Every structure is written in structure tokens, then in C-alpha cells.
Amino acid sequence: xxxxxxxxxxxxxxxxxxxxxxxxxxxxxxxxxxxxxxxxxxxxxxxxxxxxxxxxxxxxxxxxxxxxxxxxxxxxxxxxxxxxxxxxxxxxxxxxxxxxxxxxxxxxxxxxxxxxxxxxxxxxxxxxxxxxxxxxxxxxxxxxxxxxxxxxxxxxxxxxxxxxxxxxxxxxxxxxxxxxxxxxxxxxxxxxxxxxxxxxxxxxxxxxxxxxxxxxxxxxxxxxxxxxxxxxxxxxxxxxxxxxxxxxxxxxxxxxxxxxxxxxxxxxxxxxxxxxxxxxxxxxxxxxxxxxxxxxxxxxxxxxxxxxxxxxxxxxxxxxxxxxxxxxxxxxxxxxxxxxxx
Amino acid sequence: xxxxxxxxxxxxxxxxxxxxxxxxxxxxxxxxxxxxxxxxxxxxxxxxxxxxxxxxxxxxxxxxxxxxxxxxxxxxxxxxxxxxxxxxxxxxxxxxxxxxxxxxxxxxxxxxxxxxxxxxxxxxxxxxxxxxxxxxxxxxxxxxxxxxxxxxxxxxxxxxxxxxxxxxxxxxxxxxxxxxxxxxxxxxxxxxxxxxxxxxxxxxxxxxxxxxxxxxxxxxxxxxxxxxxxxxxxxxxxxxxxxxxxxxxxxxxxxxxxxxxxxxxxxxxxxxxxxxxxxxxxxxxxxxxxxxxxxxxxxxxxxxxxxxxxxxxxxxxxxxxxxxxxxxxxxxxxxxxxxxxxxxxxxxxxxxxxxxxxxxxxxxxxxxxxxxxxxxxxxxxxxxxxxxxxxxxxxxxxxxxxxxxxxxxxxxxxxxxx
Numbered sequence: 031x032x033x034x035x036x037x038x039x040x041x042x043x044x045x046x047x048x049x050x051x052x053x054x055x056x057x058x059x060x061x062x063x064x065x066x067x068x069x070x071x072x073x074x075x076x077x078x079x080x081x082x083x084x085x086x087x088x089x090x091x092x093x094x095x096x097x098x099x100x101x102x103x104x105x106x107x108x109x110x111x112x113x114x115x116x117x118x119x120x121x122x123x124x125x126x127x128x129x130x131x132x133x134x135x136x137x138x139x140x141x142x143x144x145x146x147x148x149x150x151x152x153x154x155x156x157x158x159x160x161x162x163x164x165x166x167x168x169x170x171x172x173x174x175x176x177x178x179x180x181x182x183x184x185x186x187x188x189x190x191x192x193x194x195x196x197x198x199x200x201x202x203x204x205x206x207x208x209x210x211x212x213x214x215x216x217x218x219x220x221x222x223x224x225x226x227x228x229x230x231x232x233x234x235x236x237x238x239x240x241x242x243x244x245x246x247x248x249x250x251x252x253x254x255x256x257x258x259x260x261x262x263x264x265x266x267x268x269x270x271x272x273x274x275x276x277x278x279x280x281x282x283x284x285x286x287x288x289x290x291x292x293x294x295x296x297x298x299x300x301x302x303x304x305x306x307x308x309x310x311x312x313x314x315x316x317x318x319x320x321x322x323x324x325x326x327x328x329x330x331x332x333x334x335x336x337x338x339x340x341x342x343x344x345x346x347x348x349x350x351x352x353x354x355x356x357x358x359x360x361x362x363x364x365x366x367x368x369x370x371x372x
Numbered sequence: 373x374x375x376x377x378x379x380x381x382x383x384x385x386x387x388x389x390x391x392x393x394x395x396x397x398x399x400x401x402x403x404x405x406x407x408x409x410x411x412x413x414x415x416x417x418x419x420x421x422x423x424x425x426x427x428x429x430x431x432x433x434x435x436x437x438x439x440x441x442x443x444x445x446x447x448x449x450x451x452x453x454x455x456x457x458x459x460x461x462x463x464x465x466x467x468x469x470x471x472x473x474x475x476x477x478x479x480x481x482x483x484x485x486x487x488x489x490x491x492x493x494x495x496x497x498x499x500x501x502x503x504x505x506x507x508x509x510x511x512x513x514x515x516x517x518x519x520x521x522x523x524x525x526x527x528x529x530x531x532x533x534x535x536x537x538x539x540x541x542x543x544x545x546x547x548x549x550x551x552x553x554x555x556x557x558x559x560x561x562x563x564x565x566x567x568x569x570x571x572x573x574x575x576x577x578x579x580x581x582x583x584x585x586x587x588x589x590x591x592x593x594x595x596x597x598x599x600x601x602x603x604x605x606x607x608x609x610x611x612x613x614x615x616x617x618x619x620x621x622x623x624x625x626x627x628x629x630x631x632x633x634x635x636x637x638x639x640x641x642x643x644x645x646x647x648x649x650x651x652x653x654x655x656x657x658x659x660x661x662x663x664x665x666x667x668x669x670x671x672x673x674x675x676x677x678x679x680x681x682x683x684x685x686x687x688x689x690x691x692x693x694x695x696x697x698x699x700x701x702x703x704x705x706x707x708x709x710x711x712x713x714x715x716x717x718x719x720x721x722x723x724x725x726x727x728x729x730x731x732x733x734x735x736x737x738x739x740x741x742x743x744x745x746x747x748x749x750x751x752x753x754x755x756x757x758x759x760x761x762x763x764x765x766x767x768x769x770x771x772x773x774x775x776x777x778x779x780x781x782x783x784x785x786x787x788x789x790x
Binding site: 039042043046047049050053157195196197199201202203205206208210215217219220286290291292294296297300301331332333335336339340341343344 | 443444445446447448449452480578604605606607609610611612614615616617618619621622635638639642645646647648664667668669670671672
């Protein structure tokens with residue numbers, strides 16, 4: 031089958047856009063879910079995504095060093111995903127407990143500033159892990175180290191693998207294999223990302239629509255006070271929302287590591303803003319809206335490269351954010367309730 | 373209403389665009405301290421006055437070698453390698469200069485212009501700084517060298533390859549690497565004559581370094597009769613370059629040239645191979661890194677080519693390599709040997725011109741130091757290094773490397789200026 035070069039390029043970019051869109055959608059879900067229950071923008075969400083990527087790297091690095099990655103790659107990747115997800119989830123719950131709950135009644139601005147503070151603390155904590163470890167291990171009693179040398183070097187190695195200011199790389203295990211469909215080459219890595227993202231999003235949708243906890247989340251998002259009068263444990267529901275939203279970001283973080291290989295402590299910033307744009311575009315507070323917004327933003331951004339110089343990609347994304355905020359502040363699928371809260 | 377909307381958009385876009393181009397935000401050279409000239413006020417009369425003033429270090433203080441490079445973020449593999457080179461050189465020199473303790477001070481400039489300027493101001497204001505190794509990237513050097521020159525601080529970059537680095541005519545600027553005009557020439561020569569390519573796509577990272585190289589390669593490749601199918605820029609630090617990979621492949625080029633650094637080069641080669649591109653991938657010295665390019669990209673990097681101002685072969689390189697491995701537990705990446713040589717050039721020149729005044733201070737004339745560096749040929753582990761008036765090397769060689777079996781391996785050496 032032969033396609034005209036223009037259509038061929040368009041289809042290729044479509045696949046690229048779906049991949050990028052999957053990342054945006056997964057991260058955007060966390061923004062939108064938190065906005066749903068707390069009516070606040072969790073600006074630390076991009077950094078929770080980063081923590082997920084680092085937890086994944088730590089896991090896959092350990093599995094590689096004991097040779098398990100070579101002997102059983104599929105299970106190793108699954109374990110990596112689970113650890114990345116849990117790491118991000120626990121971080122998210124902790125951030126909510128320490129940074130947002132104390133200021134929940136203090137107004138929007140306090141929560142926003144607290145979120146920015148949490149973002150900085152997360153980034154700098156991951157950056158400083160090796161330094162802090164070294165400082166602790168250097169503690170001396172008299173002229174002797176507090177900890178035995180072997181223990182120190184072992185722990186320092188672990189810490190080195192976890193954080194630090196230099197960029198880190200995942201092992202390149204996804205490879206570059208793939209198949210050709212209608213003249214367009216699609217790598218297995220892309221298939222993994224898009225399919226996995228869609229499955230996770232479907233699962234999330236079902237969870238929110240058809241389970242008890244999902245119903246509680248929707249109730250809290252509708253009206254916190256009434257929900258609590260109806261017997262919903264509001265604090266637990268908010269924690270659960272953070273847990274699930276952060277888990278999605280953690281999965282996205284591990285996927286970025288596996289697919290793009292390089293991760294950095296400041297990697298959460300730009301995707302965080304892009305995902306926030308997606309959430310706003312789809313209607314912040316609306317779960318299908320965040321998915322839709324993510325894919326639309328990914329596709330528009332990638333397709334813009336066909337007509338504009340590639341460096342204007344970010345400009346296109348943020349023009350979309352501005353236009354949405356000016357002309358359609360409640361987004362594509364957003365409802366009036368959130369407009370009122372804005 | 374409409375005009376207000378347009379204004380809002382315009383302001384937002386301006387903010388975005390200016391935020392995206394670090395080169396445009398280089399701080400002006402304000403707030404720089406004046407050159408310290410205590411030599412003229414001190415009681416001593418035996419110390420000759422230096423037209424640029426003296427570096428005066430009281431007894432008991434340390435003499436510092438500054439290093440401006442990327443010590444954090446995506447390019448830290450290169451910057452850390454440079455710091456290792458500086459430290460090893462100080463150790464090799466004996467750790468002291470006329471009895472004053474030598475130390476290194478590495479500052480992170482992130483391979484960016486604005487941060488490079490900040491580091492330059494910091495080093496220039498520090499009375500204990502003897503001279504500076506770096507900055508690592510041309511994008512930092514070009515704005516920072518104004519400040520070093522205004523304060524008469526000698527800087528020797530082992531890695532800044534852009535033509536612009538030595539084009540401003542400063543007497544304080546030196547580099548131990550060939551410039552990018554030669555690097556582009558070698559690249560095009562290899563692409564057309566050895567690999568027989570007639571069409572390439574070019575991508576650059578919009579930095580002074582990457583864009584300069586990409587433009588030079590484009591001109592020379594077209595002058596050699598080749599076709600450049602596309603010429604695109606990317607933003608540094610992003611993860612996904614698949615869109616630009618697809619547009620670059622639209623013209624079915626036989627090869628891709630990337631002007632930029634390891635972090636983006638690694639992601640590009642992976643994403644080109646993941647898009648089933650089987651042509652040549654060619655890059656500059658910025659991607660010649662075993663850990664952060666060849667190892668990081670894994671199988672995707674196999675067969676990729678890169679140019680680099682040649683290292684090795686020189687007498688003493690094997691001893692250097694053994695000492696480097698023993699101290700840091702691994703091979704040098706790229707500019708470790710160059711930083712080692714640059715540091716020794718600085719220290720040996722300081723050793724030649726340093727005197728001790730009547731108060732027991734170590735005194736080094738700033739102009740005397742720069743002149744001594746320029747006047748004295750040096751043979752180091754990267755070869756014979758002799759500077760011309762502009763601070764460029766008189767004799768240089770550039771080699772083409774290829775990733776073979778996962779290892780960056782030299783293929784062919786080109787010599788210039790003999």
C-alpha cells in the first residue's frame with residue numbers, strides 16, 4: 031500500500047502525538063482529580079511524577095545489578111512499574127497530609143503557595159539524597175565512623191542511584207523493534223505506552239463510576255460538607271484521590287524513563303504545566319475531559335511541527351492554554367460547577 | 373476589547389519566547405568588582421607593576437583554580453569529567469604553588485549563558501582565583517568572556533569549540549580544542565568522501581555551539597554538492613523529539629547530522645532508530661561520551677559517528693589514564709584530559725611568573741600570566757599545545773569516531789596547521 035508523502039507524514043505524526051498525549055493524559059488526570067475534590071491546583075504533581083520516575087529507576091537499577099532484568103525482563107518491568115507507582119502514591123499522600131490538609135480551610139492562595147513549596151521541597155530532596163546520605167554516614171564518634179565502611183559504601187552506592195543533581199538514565203531495554211502499518215513504522219515501545227495508558231484510564235473510569243470509593247470521590251467533589259453528613263469519610267477520600275492520582279503520575283514517570291531513558295530532578299516541570307494545560311482544556315475537575323485534553327494537546331503539539339519550526343511546540347501548547355482560559359474557561363467537557371468555583 | 377485580547381496574547385507570547393531562549397537573557401556585565409591592584413599600594417618595590425594588576429595571595433591562604441562547567445543537570449557527565457581533570461592536574465603538580473596550597477573550585481554553569489555570566493562574576497570577584505578552566509560550553513563562554521576579560525582573569529577552555537569563542541580578540545581567552553569551522557569541515561569531508569552521502573537532514577539544539585556547527589555543516593555540505601533535506605531546531609532538555617524526527621525523515625535523507633550535546637543526541641538517536649531510520653547518525657564532540665551517549669542509548673547508538681579534537685597517542689597519555697582510573701574509578705569521558713592539560717598550562721605559567729613580595733604575599737601579574745601562557749608551548753597528554761595571538765591552537769587534529777560494539781572507537785585523524 032502506498033500513501034502520498036503528506037499523508038504518510040501525517041500518520042507518522044499521529045502516532046507520535048498519541049504517545050505524547052498518553053503522558054499528558056496520565057499526568058493531567060492527577061491534576062483534575064485533585065481539583066475535583068479540593069478545588070486547588072496541585073502544582074507539586076509534576077514533581078510526584080518525577081519521584082515515580084526515580085523510584086522506578088532505583089528498582090530497575092537494582093534488578094539489573096542482580097541480573098534479574100536479563101533473565102526475566104517482563105516481570106522486572108512490572109515490578110519497576112509497581113514500585114514507581116507506590117513511590118509516587120505515598121509521596122502524593124504525604125504531600126496532601128503535610129502541605130494541603132493543614133491549610134485546607136485557609137483559602138485558595140495558601141494552598142497554592144503550599145503547593146509551590148511542596149514542589150520545591152520534592153525536587154531538592156531528590157537532588158540532595160546522596161549529599162544527605164553522605165553527611166549522615168560521615169558522622170564520627172571520636173575518630174571512628176559511626177557506621178562500618180562496607181555499610182557506608184554500599185549505602186552510598188544505593189543513594190547515588192537514587193537522586194543527585196546529574197541526570198540519570200534508565201537501561202535501554204525496550205529496544206527499537208516494531209512493525210509497519212500502512213507504511214508507518216510503529217515501535218513496540220509506543221504500543222506499550224499507548225495501550226497501557228488506555229487500559230489504566232479505562233480502569234480509572236470504571237473505578238470512579240462503579241465502585242464505592244469512586245462514588246465517595248464523586249460525592250466529595252460535588253459537596254464536601256453534604257458528603258460528610260451522608261457518612262463519607264472526607265479525609266480518607268481525599269487521601270485516596272491523591273493516592274490514585276499520584277499512582278498514575280508514577281506510572282507516567284516510569285514510562286518516560288523506559289521510553290525516553292533520561293530523567294532529571296527538574297523533569298516534572300514542563301510536563302506538569304503541559305498536563306495542567308490538558309486538564310484545563312478538557313475542563314478541570316472532569317476525568318474524561320483530562321484524557322481528551324491530554325490527547326488533543328499531544329496531537330496538536332506534534333502536528334504543529336509539520337507546519338511551524340519545531341522549537342515553537344511549547345508556544346503552541348501555551349497559546350492553547352491562554353485561548354482556553356479566555357474563550358472557554360470551563361473547558362471542553364467541564365461543567366458549570368467548577369466555573370463557579372473559579 | 374479585541375485590541376486588549378491581542379495585547380494580552382502578545383505579552384504572553386513575548387514572555388514565553390524570552391523564557392525559552394537563555395541566550396537572549398544573558399545578564400549585562402554590571403556589578404563586577406574592579407580589578408584588585410594591591411601591588412601598587414603595598415610596601416614592596418621589588419615587584420614589577422603589571423599593567424592588568426596583580427593577583428595577591430596572603431600567606432596561609434589557598435590559590436584556587438576555578439572551573440565553570442555543567443556540574444548538575446543533563447550535561448553533568450561532561451562537567452564532572454572536567455572537574456576530575458582539574459583535580460588530577462593539581463595533584464600531579466604537587467598540590468602547591470611556591471608553598472601556597474592549590475585547590476579547585478567547581479561552579480555549575482549548566483552549559484547556559486546566564487549562569488555562565490554569574491559564575492564569571494563570582495570568580496572575578498574572588499581574589500584567590502588564579503585562573504579559570506572553562507567555561508565548558510560555547511554558549512556560556514561567549515557572554516562570560518567579556519567579564520573575564522574586563523577583570524583580566526585568564527580562562528582556558530578545554531571544550532568551547534564555537535568560532536565565536538576566540539573571535540572577540542580578548543588576550544585572556546585560550547582554548548585547547550580546534551574550532552567548529554574545522555570540525556564542520558572534517559564532518560562534511562567524512563560524510564561526502566568516506567561515507568559517500570549526498571543528502572542529509574540537520575538538527576541543532578539552538579545553542580551558540582549547536583547552531584553554529586549545524587550552520588557550518590549545512591554550508592559546507594551544500595558547497596560540496598550535497599542536499600540538505602531539512603534544517604530543524606529543537607529545545608534542549610525535552611524528552612520527546614519524535615515530531616522533529618518524523619519531519620526530518622520526510623525528505624528520505626541518507627544521514628542525519630545533529631549539532632548539540634549528549635543528552636539530546638542520545639534521545640535523538642534512540643528516537644530515530646525507533647522510527648526505523650537506518651541511515652547515518654553523525655554528531656560533534658558534544659556527543660562523544662561513552663556513558664551518557666553510547667551506553668545510555670544502548671543498541672540505538674551502534675554505528676553512530678562523531679568528531680572530536682583528538683586525544684591520546686601523546687606521550688604520557690597512558691600514565692595519565694592509569695592515574696585517572698586509579699583516582700576516579702573509570703575512564704575519562706571527553707574533556708577530562710583537556711582540562712588536565714589546561715590546568716597544568718595555567719599552573720606552570722603561574723609558577724614561572726609568581727614572586728613573593730616583602731610582606732610574604734604570593735604575587736602573580738595578571739598580564740604576565742596571560743603572556744606566559746601564550747608564549748610557552750606545552751606538551752601534554754592531549755598533544756602539543758601552542759597558542760597563537762587569538763588564543764587558538766596553532767596545530768590541531770580532529771578525529772572521526774564511531775560506536776562499534778558499543779564502544780566509541782577512533783576511525784580517522786585529520787591534522788591542521790602543520
